[in-house]
Amino acid sequence: MENLPHVLLEVFETSRVFAPDGKAQPLESNIAQAEALELYTAVRNLRPKFSVEIGLAHGISALAILAAISANGEGHHYVIDPFQANYGYCGEAMIERAGYRDLHSLLERFPEEALPTLPAIKFAFIDSSHLFDLTLLEFVLIDKKLEVGGLVALHDTWMPSMIPGCPPFRRRCDLS
Numbered sequence: 039m040e041n042l043p044h045v046l047l048e049v050f051e052t053s054r055v056f057a058p059d060g061k062a063q064p065l066e067s068n069i070a071q072a073e074a075l076e077l078y079t080a081v082r083n084l085r086p087k088f089s090v091e092i093g094l095a096h097g098i099s100a101l102a103i104l105a106a107i108s109a110n111g112e113g114h115h116y117v118i119d120p121f122q123a124n125y126g127y128c129g130e131a132m133i134e135r136a137g138y139r140d141l142h143s144l145l146e147r148f149p150e151e152a153l154p155t156l157p158a159i160k161f162a163f164i165d166s167s168h169l170f171d172l173t174l175l176e177f178v179l180i181d182k183k184l185e186v187g188g189l190v191a192l193h194d195t196w197m198p199s200m201i202p203g204c205p206p207f208r209r210r211c212d213l214s
Contacts, residue, residue: 045136046101058131067095074102081106086160093166094119097129104138115142153179165193
């Protein structure tokens with residue numbers, strides 16, 4: 039885990055994040071530490087010029103992705119979240135705290151509005167509404183921007199709302 043930024047390791051250790059005013063908030067709605075390392079490793083290996091993430095919440099996945107972009111020495115990460123205010127802008131505050139402000143852009147718009155305006159991307163992470171129809175729409179819009187050899191990662195695919203007809207914790211589903 040030494041590749042993950044200190045700020046992120048501290049979040050996992052303390053289960054707290056910080057709001058823009060510096061006040062601690064409880065960590066909730068986040069990826070696991072092992073998943074953060076997987077995102078970091080994927081972005082390090084892909085070396086995307088541009089990447090995108092849908093859903094910021096407390097910024098845990100963004101910190102892993104941005105740490106990899108920083109280590110790569112190039113790249114820009116677009117974060118789409120029209121509801122960042124619902125999280126008190128903690129995700130943005132954590133990005134600032136880690137020193138990654140200039141490596142990303144927060145787009146407080148819906149994905150269907152923001153994605154068509156982005157340049158071609160090589161990495162995408164979808165972790166937003168967890169509703170099948172919206173996740174499918176986000177995937178299709180990302181696919182239109184995805185470079186050959188690019189990668190799309192999805193979070194919470196175990197949720198029944200993500201893949202209709204697929205029971206939780208199963209890898210294969212009969213969708214017929």
